Amino acid sequence: MCLAVPGRVVSLSGDDPVTRLGRVDFGGIIKQVNLAFTPEAAIGDYVLVHVGFAIGVIDAAAAERVFAHLREIGEVAGDDPSAS
Protein backbone atom coordinates (compact mmCIF):
# COMPACT_ATOMS: atom_id res chain seq x y z
CA MET A 1 0.00 0.00 0.00
CA CYS A 2 2.99 2.30 0.46
CA LEU A 3 3.66 2.02 -3.26
CA ALA A 4 4.82 5.35 -4.70
CA VAL A 5 5.76 5.93 -8.31
CA PRO A 6 8.15 8.52 -9.76
CA GLY A 7 6.86 10.82 -12.48
CA ARG A 8 7.88 14.09 -14.15
CA VAL A 9 5.92 17.29 -13.55
CA VAL A 10 4.85 18.70 -16.92
CA SER A 11 2.54 21.52 -15.82
CA LEU A 12 1.33 23.28 -12.68
CA SER A 13 -2.01 24.86 -11.82
CA GLY A 14 -3.88 26.39 -8.87
CA ASP A 15 -2.95 29.15 -6.43
CA ASP A 16 -4.42 27.58 -3.28
CA PRO A 17 -1.49 25.70 -1.64
CA VAL A 18 -3.89 22.97 -0.44
CA THR A 19 -5.24 22.15 -3.88
CA ARG A 20 -2.17 22.94 -5.98
CA LEU A 21 -2.13 20.48 -8.86
CA GLY A 22 0.38 19.25 -11.36
CA ARG A 23 0.09 17.12 -14.45
CA VAL A 24 2.64 14.36 -14.00
CA ASP A 25 4.03 12.11 -16.72
CA PHE A 26 4.55 8.46 -15.72
CA GLY A 27 6.41 7.08 -18.74
CA GLY A 28 3.79 8.40 -21.17
CA ILE A 29 0.72 8.21 -18.95
CA ILE A 30 -0.28 11.65 -17.69
CA LYS A 31 -2.16 11.99 -14.40
CA GLN A 32 -3.26 14.88 -12.25
CA VAL A 33 -1.47 14.93 -8.90
CA ASN A 34 -1.96 17.04 -5.76
CA LEU A 35 1.27 18.94 -5.01
CA ALA A 36 0.28 20.43 -1.62
CA PHE A 37 3.10 18.56 0.16
CA THR A 38 5.78 19.49 -2.37
CA PRO A 39 5.51 23.29 -2.71
CA GLU A 40 9.05 23.30 -4.11
CA ALA A 41 8.15 21.03 -7.07
CA ALA A 42 8.77 22.78 -10.39
CA ILE A 43 8.13 21.81 -13.99
CA GLY A 44 10.67 19.19 -15.03
CA ASP A 45 11.15 17.84 -11.49
CA TYR A 46 10.48 14.20 -10.72
CA VAL A 47 8.06 13.68 -7.86
CA LEU A 48 7.20 10.51 -5.95
CA VAL A 49 3.43 9.98 -6.13
CA HIS A 50 1.32 8.01 -3.64
CA VAL A 51 -2.53 7.81 -3.81
CA GLY A 52 -2.75 10.97 -5.89
CA PHE A 53 -0.30 13.05 -3.83
CA ALA A 54 3.33 13.93 -4.40
CA ILE A 55 5.11 13.02 -1.14
CA GLY A 56 8.59 14.08 -2.21
CA VAL A 57 10.75 15.55 -4.96
CA ILE A 58 13.47 13.22 -6.22
CA ASP A 59 17.02 14.49 -5.75
CA ALA A 60 18.73 13.66 -9.04
CA ALA A 61 22.24 14.03 -7.58
CA ALA A 62 21.50 11.65 -4.68
CA ALA A 63 19.98 9.22 -7.17
CA GLU A 64 23.48 8.65 -8.58
CA ARG A 65 24.90 7.42 -5.28
CA VAL A 66 24.26 3.74 -5.80
CA PHE A 67 26.14 3.92 -9.10
CA ALA A 68 29.06 5.65 -7.34
CA HIS A 69 29.00 2.79 -4.81
CA LEU A 70 29.07 0.31 -7.66
CA ARG A 71 32.18 1.94 -9.13
CA GLU A 72 33.77 1.88 -5.69
CA ILE A 73 32.91 -1.81 -5.32
CA GLY A 74 34.37 -2.50 -8.76
CA GLU A 75 37.66 -0.85 -7.82
CA VAL A 76 37.89 -2.69 -4.50
CA ALA A 77 37.20 -6.00 -6.16
CA GLY A 78 39.84 -5.22 -8.75
CA ASP A 79 38.00 -7.04 -11.47
CA ASP A 80 34.62 -7.14 -13.13
CA PRO A 81 32.40 -8.97 -10.65
CA SER A 82 29.52 -9.10 -13.14
CA ALA A 83 31.63 -11.54 -15.12
CA SER A 84 31.97 -13.91 -12.16
Add this chain to the structure above:
Amino acid sequence: MKFRDEYRDPAAAHRLAAAIARTVTRPWTVMEVCGGQTHAILRFGIDALLPEMVTLVHGPGCPVCVTPAEYIDKAIEIALRPRAILCSFGDMLRVPGRHGDLLAAKARGGDVRLVYSPLDALAVARAEPSREVVFLAVGFETTAPANAMAAYQAKRAGIRNFFLLVSHVLVPPALRAILNAPGNRIEGFLAAGHVCTVMGYKEYEPIAARYRVPIVVTGFEPLDILEGLWLCLRQLEAGRAEVENQYSRSVRRAGNQPAQALIREVFRVVPRRWRGLGDIADSGLGLAEAYGDLDAERRFGPVCAAGGNDGECISGLVLRGERKPPECPAFGTRCTPQRPLGVTMVSSEGACAAYYRYRLRQLAGDKAT
Protein backbone atom coordinates in the same frame (compact mmCIF):
# COMPACT_ATOMS: atom_id res chain seq x y z
CA MET B 1 10.78 4.76 -16.68
CA LYS B 2 13.41 7.06 -15.17
CA PHE B 3 14.33 6.47 -11.50
CA ARG B 4 13.06 2.92 -11.82
CA ASP B 5 14.54 1.00 -14.75
CA GLU B 6 18.17 1.88 -13.98
CA TYR B 7 17.70 0.37 -10.50
CA ARG B 8 16.76 -2.98 -12.05
CA ASP B 9 20.02 -3.58 -13.94
CA PRO B 10 20.88 -7.28 -13.45
CA ALA B 11 24.66 -6.83 -13.89
CA ALA B 12 24.74 -4.13 -11.23
CA ALA B 13 22.61 -6.31 -8.94
CA HIS B 14 25.13 -9.14 -9.28
CA ARG B 15 27.99 -6.77 -8.44
CA LEU B 16 26.20 -5.67 -5.26
CA ALA B 17 25.43 -9.29 -4.40
CA ALA B 18 29.14 -10.09 -4.86
CA ALA B 19 30.04 -7.20 -2.55
CA ILE B 20 27.63 -8.59 0.06
CA ALA B 21 29.20 -12.03 -0.26
CA ARG B 22 32.66 -10.51 0.33
CA THR B 23 31.38 -8.54 3.34
CA VAL B 24 29.66 -11.32 5.28
CA THR B 25 31.71 -13.58 7.57
CA ARG B 26 28.97 -15.00 9.82
CA PRO B 27 25.19 -15.50 9.91
CA TRP B 28 22.94 -12.45 10.14
CA THR B 29 19.17 -11.99 10.19
CA VAL B 30 17.76 -8.81 8.70
CA MET B 31 14.12 -7.75 8.47
CA GLU B 32 12.79 -5.72 5.56
CA VAL B 33 9.98 -3.76 7.14
CA CYS B 34 7.78 -2.95 4.16
CA GLY B 35 5.57 -5.37 2.24
CA GLY B 36 6.53 -3.59 -0.97
CA GLN B 37 10.14 -4.60 -0.31
CA THR B 38 9.09 -8.19 0.43
CA HIS B 39 7.26 -8.23 -2.88
CA ALA B 40 10.32 -6.94 -4.77
CA ILE B 41 12.65 -9.43 -3.03
CA LEU B 42 10.53 -12.37 -4.20
CA ARG B 43 9.62 -10.94 -7.59
CA PHE B 44 13.23 -10.25 -8.57
CA GLY B 45 14.70 -13.25 -6.74
CA ILE B 46 16.94 -11.06 -4.59
CA ASP B 47 17.05 -13.58 -1.74
CA ALA B 48 18.47 -16.17 -4.14
CA LEU B 49 21.44 -13.84 -4.84
CA LEU B 50 22.43 -13.67 -1.18
CA PRO B 51 24.92 -15.84 0.69
CA GLU B 52 23.32 -18.55 2.83
CA MET B 53 24.54 -16.77 5.94
CA VAL B 54 22.11 -13.90 5.29
CA THR B 55 18.51 -14.55 6.31
CA LEU B 56 15.83 -12.09 5.26
CA VAL B 57 12.76 -11.93 7.46
CA HIS B 58 9.62 -10.27 6.19
CA GLY B 59 8.20 -7.52 8.37
CA PRO B 60 4.76 -6.22 9.33
CA GLY B 61 4.75 -3.33 6.82
CA CYS B 62 1.54 -4.27 5.10
CA PRO B 63 -1.31 -2.11 6.38
CA VAL B 64 -3.92 -4.43 4.95
CA CYS B 65 -2.35 -7.32 6.84
CA VAL B 66 -2.19 -5.64 10.24
CA THR B 67 -5.66 -4.05 10.21
CA PRO B 68 -7.70 -5.98 12.80
CA ALA B 69 -10.77 -7.99 11.81
CA GLU B 70 -13.05 -5.81 13.93
CA TYR B 71 -12.37 -2.82 11.65
CA ILE B 72 -13.44 -4.83 8.66
CA ASP B 73 -16.57 -5.89 10.57
CA LYS B 74 -17.36 -2.25 11.31
CA ALA B 75 -16.79 -1.27 7.68
CA ILE B 76 -19.16 -4.04 6.56
CA GLU B 77 -21.77 -2.94 9.09
CA ILE B 78 -21.55 0.63 7.76
CA ALA B 79 -21.61 -0.50 4.12
CA LEU B 80 -24.91 -2.32 4.73
CA ARG B 81 -26.66 0.79 6.11
CA PRO B 82 -29.23 2.10 3.62
CA ARG B 83 -27.89 5.65 3.18
CA ALA B 84 -24.20 4.84 3.45
CA ILE B 85 -21.49 4.61 0.83
CA LEU B 86 -18.29 2.87 1.93
CA CYS B 87 -15.21 3.94 -0.04
CA SER B 88 -11.98 1.99 0.22
CA PHE B 89 -8.65 1.33 -1.45
CA GLY B 90 -9.01 -1.80 -3.56
CA ASP B 91 -6.74 -4.03 -1.50
CA MET B 92 -9.02 -3.84 1.55
CA LEU B 93 -12.04 -5.35 -0.23
CA ARG B 94 -11.06 -9.00 0.18
CA VAL B 95 -9.67 -8.82 3.71
CA PRO B 96 -11.65 -11.22 5.87
CA GLY B 97 -13.41 -9.88 8.95
CA ARG B 98 -15.19 -12.22 11.31
CA HIS B 99 -18.26 -12.21 9.08
CA GLY B 100 -17.01 -12.10 5.50
CA ASP B 101 -15.34 -9.31 3.55
CA LEU B 102 -16.37 -6.04 1.90
CA LEU B 103 -16.82 -7.66 -1.51
CA ALA B 104 -19.38 -9.99 0.03
CA ALA B 105 -21.08 -6.97 1.63
CA LYS B 106 -21.23 -5.39 -1.82
CA ALA B 107 -22.79 -8.56 -3.21
CA ARG B 108 -25.41 -8.34 -0.44
CA GLY B 109 -26.37 -4.86 -1.66
CA GLY B 110 -23.96 -2.68 0.30
CA ASP B 111 -22.75 0.37 -1.62
CA VAL B 112 -18.99 -0.31 -1.57
CA ARG B 113 -16.86 1.77 -3.91
CA LEU B 114 -13.23 1.38 -4.79
CA VAL B 115 -11.23 4.62 -4.83
CA TYR B 116 -7.69 5.41 -5.88
CA SER B 117 -7.26 8.43 -3.60
CA PRO B 118 -9.03 9.63 -0.43
CA LEU B 119 -9.90 12.77 -2.38
CA ASP B 120 -12.00 10.56 -4.70
CA ALA B 121 -14.06 9.56 -1.65
CA LEU B 122 -14.47 13.22 -0.74
CA ALA B 123 -15.65 13.89 -4.31
CA VAL B 124 -18.32 11.18 -3.86
CA ALA B 125 -19.52 12.98 -0.71
CA ARG B 126 -19.74 16.27 -2.58
CA ALA B 127 -21.62 14.65 -5.46
CA GLU B 128 -24.09 12.78 -3.23
CA PRO B 129 -25.03 15.12 -0.36
CA SER B 130 -28.01 12.98 0.69
CA ARG B 131 -25.76 9.97 1.37
CA GLU B 132 -23.27 9.37 4.19
CA VAL B 133 -19.86 8.64 2.69
CA VAL B 134 -17.32 6.76 4.81
CA PHE B 135 -13.69 6.34 3.77
CA LEU B 136 -11.75 3.42 5.23
CA ALA B 137 -8.61 5.34 6.21
CA VAL B 138 -5.93 2.69 6.69
CA GLY B 139 -2.21 2.85 6.09
CA PHE B 140 1.17 3.69 7.49
CA GLU B 141 2.78 7.13 7.64
CA THR B 142 3.10 7.16 3.84
CA THR B 143 -0.68 7.39 3.42
CA ALA B 144 -1.41 9.57 6.46
CA PRO B 145 -0.82 12.94 4.70
CA ALA B 146 -3.27 12.06 1.89
CA ASN B 147 -5.94 10.91 4.34
CA ALA B 148 -5.28 13.97 6.51
CA MET B 149 -5.78 16.16 3.46
CA ALA B 150 -9.18 14.63 2.74
CA ALA B 151 -10.24 15.38 6.33
CA TYR B 152 -8.77 18.88 6.18
CA GLN B 153 -10.53 19.74 2.93
CA ALA B 154 -13.85 18.29 4.17
CA LYS B 155 -13.71 20.39 7.34
CA ARG B 156 -12.63 23.50 5.48
CA ALA B 157 -15.46 23.13 2.96
CA GLY B 158 -18.03 22.34 5.68
CA ILE B 159 -18.90 18.97 4.15
CA ARG B 160 -21.06 17.18 6.71
CA ASN B 161 -21.67 13.83 5.04
CA PHE B 162 -18.04 12.67 4.89
CA PHE B 163 -16.51 10.44 7.56
CA LEU B 164 -13.29 8.51 8.10
CA LEU B 165 -13.07 5.09 9.71
CA VAL B 166 -9.46 5.38 10.81
CA SER B 167 -7.05 2.52 11.41
CA HIS B 168 -3.72 4.23 10.82
CA VAL B 169 -0.55 2.62 12.15
CA LEU B 170 3.01 3.82 12.79
CA VAL B 171 6.23 1.95 12.05
CA PRO B 172 8.61 2.84 14.94
CA PRO B 173 6.40 1.43 17.75
CA ALA B 174 6.06 -1.82 15.76
CA LEU B 175 9.84 -2.09 15.45
CA ARG B 176 10.13 -1.65 19.21
CA ALA B 177 7.49 -4.34 19.76
CA ILE B 178 9.38 -6.75 17.50
CA LEU B 179 12.68 -6.01 19.24
CA ASN B 180 11.09 -6.41 22.68
CA ALA B 181 9.52 -9.79 21.84
CA PRO B 182 11.24 -12.66 23.73
CA GLY B 183 11.80 -14.70 20.56
CA ASN B 184 13.26 -11.82 18.57
CA ARG B 185 16.04 -12.77 16.17
CA ILE B 186 16.23 -9.57 14.09
CA GLU B 187 19.71 -8.05 14.06
CA GLY B 188 19.19 -5.29 11.52
CA PHE B 189 16.38 -3.53 9.65
CA LEU B 190 15.77 -2.20 6.20
CA ALA B 191 13.38 0.64 7.05
CA ALA B 192 10.57 1.56 4.70
CA GLY B 193 11.66 4.22 2.22
CA HIS B 194 8.29 5.79 1.58
CA VAL B 195 7.31 5.97 5.24
CA CYS B 196 10.62 7.81 5.78
CA THR B 197 10.02 10.05 2.76
CA VAL B 198 7.15 11.47 4.82
CA MET B 199 8.54 11.17 8.37
CA GLY B 200 12.30 11.34 7.90
CA TYR B 201 14.43 9.06 10.07
CA LYS B 202 15.22 10.97 13.24
CA GLU B 203 12.80 8.81 15.24
CA TYR B 204 14.76 5.68 14.25
CA GLU B 205 18.03 6.95 15.73
CA PRO B 206 17.09 6.22 19.37
CA ILE B 207 15.89 2.73 18.34
CA ALA B 208 19.20 1.91 16.63
CA ALA B 209 21.12 3.17 19.68
CA ARG B 210 18.95 1.55 22.39
CA TYR B 211 18.64 -1.89 20.75
CA ARG B 212 22.05 -1.87 19.04
CA VAL B 213 20.53 -2.60 15.62
CA PRO B 214 21.58 -0.99 12.36
CA ILE B 215 18.62 0.55 10.52
CA VAL B 216 19.06 1.39 6.84
CA VAL B 217 16.34 3.45 5.17
CA THR B 218 15.89 1.57 1.91
CA GLY B 219 14.04 1.93 -1.38
CA PHE B 220 12.04 -0.61 -3.34
CA GLU B 221 13.95 -1.48 -6.50
CA PRO B 222 16.42 -4.40 -6.64
CA LEU B 223 19.54 -2.19 -6.49
CA ASP B 224 18.03 -0.23 -3.59
CA ILE B 225 17.36 -3.38 -1.58
CA LEU B 226 20.77 -4.88 -2.33
CA GLU B 227 22.58 -1.65 -1.48
CA GLY B 228 20.50 -1.29 1.70
CA LEU B 229 21.44 -4.85 2.69
CA TRP B 230 25.09 -4.24 1.90
CA LEU B 231 25.12 -1.12 4.10
CA CYS B 232 23.30 -2.98 6.89
CA LEU B 233 25.62 -6.00 6.74
CA ARG B 234 28.71 -3.77 6.66
CA GLN B 235 27.48 -2.19 9.91
CA LEU B 236 26.77 -5.59 11.49
CA GLU B 237 30.19 -6.92 10.56
CA ALA B 238 31.86 -3.78 11.94
CA GLY B 239 29.80 -3.84 15.17
CA ARG B 240 28.10 -0.54 14.34
CA ALA B 241 24.41 0.23 14.95
CA GLU B 242 23.47 3.45 13.17
CA VAL B 243 20.73 4.81 10.97
CA GLU B 244 21.88 5.10 7.37
CA ASN B 245 19.95 6.42 4.40
CA GLN B 246 20.21 4.31 1.25
CA TYR B 247 17.14 5.99 -0.30
CA SER B 248 18.61 9.49 -0.29
CA ARG B 249 17.07 10.38 -3.64
CA SER B 250 13.72 10.57 -1.81
CA VAL B 251 14.38 10.65 1.92
CA ARG B 252 15.75 13.57 3.94
CA ARG B 253 16.55 13.23 7.63
CA ALA B 254 13.71 15.57 8.67
CA GLY B 255 11.24 14.14 6.15
CA ASN B 256 8.49 16.08 4.41
CA GLN B 257 7.64 19.02 6.68
CA PRO B 258 4.35 20.18 5.07
CA ALA B 259 3.08 16.59 5.16
CA GLN B 260 4.03 16.17 8.83
CA ALA B 261 2.37 19.50 9.69
CA LEU B 262 -0.92 18.33 8.21
CA ILE B 263 -0.68 14.96 9.99
CA ARG B 264 -0.24 16.84 13.29
CA GLU B 265 -3.18 19.11 12.44
CA VAL B 266 -5.64 16.32 11.68
CA PHE B 267 -4.48 13.31 13.71
CA ARG B 268 -3.32 12.46 17.20
CA VAL B 269 -1.28 9.49 18.38
CA VAL B 270 -3.44 6.69 19.83
CA PRO B 271 -2.99 3.07 20.94
CA ARG B 272 -3.73 0.53 18.21
CA ARG B 273 -4.33 -3.18 17.99
CA TRP B 274 -2.35 -4.86 15.21
CA ARG B 275 -3.30 -8.13 13.65
CA GLY B 276 -0.43 -10.45 14.53
CA LEU B 277 1.30 -8.08 16.96
CA GLY B 278 -1.51 -7.33 19.42
CA ASP B 279 -2.05 -4.06 21.30
CA ILE B 280 0.80 -1.56 20.99
CA ALA B 281 0.78 1.74 22.90
CA ASP B 282 1.07 4.95 20.85
CA SER B 283 1.29 2.92 17.64
CA GLY B 284 -1.44 4.53 15.58
CA LEU B 285 -3.19 7.68 14.51
CA GLY B 286 -6.78 8.68 15.23
CA LEU B 287 -8.62 11.88 14.39
CA ALA B 288 -7.77 14.87 16.58
CA GLU B 289 -10.59 16.34 18.67
CA ALA B 290 -11.07 19.24 16.23
CA TYR B 291 -11.89 16.67 13.53
CA GLY B 292 -14.18 14.57 15.73
CA ASP B 293 -17.24 15.36 13.58
CA LEU B 294 -15.57 13.40 10.76
CA ASP B 295 -15.00 10.33 12.91
CA ALA B 296 -17.05 7.40 11.60
CA GLU B 297 -16.80 5.70 15.01
CA ARG B 298 -18.49 8.70 16.60
CA ARG B 299 -21.22 8.71 13.96
CA PHE B 300 -21.82 4.95 13.64
CA GLY B 301 -20.56 3.57 16.95
CA PRO B 302 -17.16 2.35 18.07
CA VAL B 303 -15.23 -0.57 16.66
CA CYS B 304 -15.65 -3.42 19.12
CA ALA B 305 -12.60 -5.46 20.03
CA ALA B 306 -12.83 -8.91 18.55
CA GLY B 307 -12.39 -12.12 20.41
CA GLY B 308 -11.62 -15.36 18.64
CA ASN B 309 -8.60 -16.09 16.56
CA ASP B 310 -7.55 -16.62 12.97
CA GLY B 311 -8.14 -20.41 13.09
CA GLU B 312 -5.54 -22.35 11.17
CA CYS B 313 -3.90 -19.17 9.82
CA ILE B 314 -0.40 -18.39 11.15
CA SER B 315 -0.31 -14.83 9.77
CA GLY B 316 0.58 -13.49 13.21
CA LEU B 317 3.79 -15.52 13.23
CA VAL B 318 4.50 -14.46 9.64
CA LEU B 319 3.95 -10.77 10.48
CA ARG B 320 6.35 -11.02 13.43
CA GLY B 321 8.97 -12.68 11.27
CA GLU B 322 8.82 -15.91 13.30
CA ARG B 323 7.69 -18.11 10.37
CA LYS B 324 8.04 -17.99 6.61
CA PRO B 325 4.93 -18.64 4.51
CA PRO B 326 6.02 -22.03 3.08
CA GLU B 327 6.39 -23.30 6.67
CA CYS B 328 2.59 -23.10 7.03
CA PRO B 329 0.88 -26.48 6.39
CA ALA B 330 -2.03 -24.73 4.65
CA PHE B 331 0.18 -22.64 2.31
CA GLY B 332 -0.71 -23.17 -1.33
CA THR B 333 -3.16 -25.95 -0.55
CA ARG B 334 -5.99 -24.98 1.80
CA CYS B 335 -4.88 -21.34 1.60
CA THR B 336 -4.47 -19.59 -1.77
CA PRO B 337 -5.14 -16.03 -3.01
CA GLN B 338 -8.44 -17.32 -4.42
CA ARG B 339 -9.45 -18.88 -1.07
CA PRO B 340 -7.34 -17.11 1.56
CA LEU B 341 -7.39 -18.22 5.19
CA GLY B 342 -5.84 -14.97 6.32
CA VAL B 343 -4.68 -11.48 5.52
CA THR B 344 -1.10 -12.20 4.49
CA MET B 345 -2.47 -14.26 1.57
CA VAL B 346 -5.06 -11.59 0.63
CA SER B 347 -3.00 -8.47 0.24
CA SER B 348 -0.77 -8.19 -2.81
CA GLU B 349 1.91 -6.98 -0.37
CA GLY B 350 1.36 -9.83 2.06
CA ALA B 351 4.30 -12.20 2.42
CA CYS B 352 2.16 -15.29 1.75
CA ALA B 353 0.73 -13.82 -1.46
CA ALA B 354 4.23 -12.85 -2.63
CA TYR B 355 5.53 -16.39 -2.03
CA TYR B 356 2.47 -17.88 -3.70
CA ARG B 357 2.85 -15.67 -6.76
CA TYR B 358 6.60 -15.93 -7.27
CA ARG B 359 7.71 -19.11 -5.51
CA LEU B 360 5.02 -21.77 -5.56
CA ARG B 361 6.20 -23.39 -8.77
CA GLN B 362 9.79 -23.38 -7.52
CA LEU B 363 8.77 -24.83 -4.14
CA ALA B 364 6.74 -27.53 -5.87
CA GLY B 365 9.80 -28.32 -7.99
CA ASP B 366 12.01 -28.54 -4.92
CA LYS B 367 9.63 -30.99 -3.30
CA ALA B 368 9.47 -33.12 -6.44
CA THR B 369 13.25 -33.52 -6.65
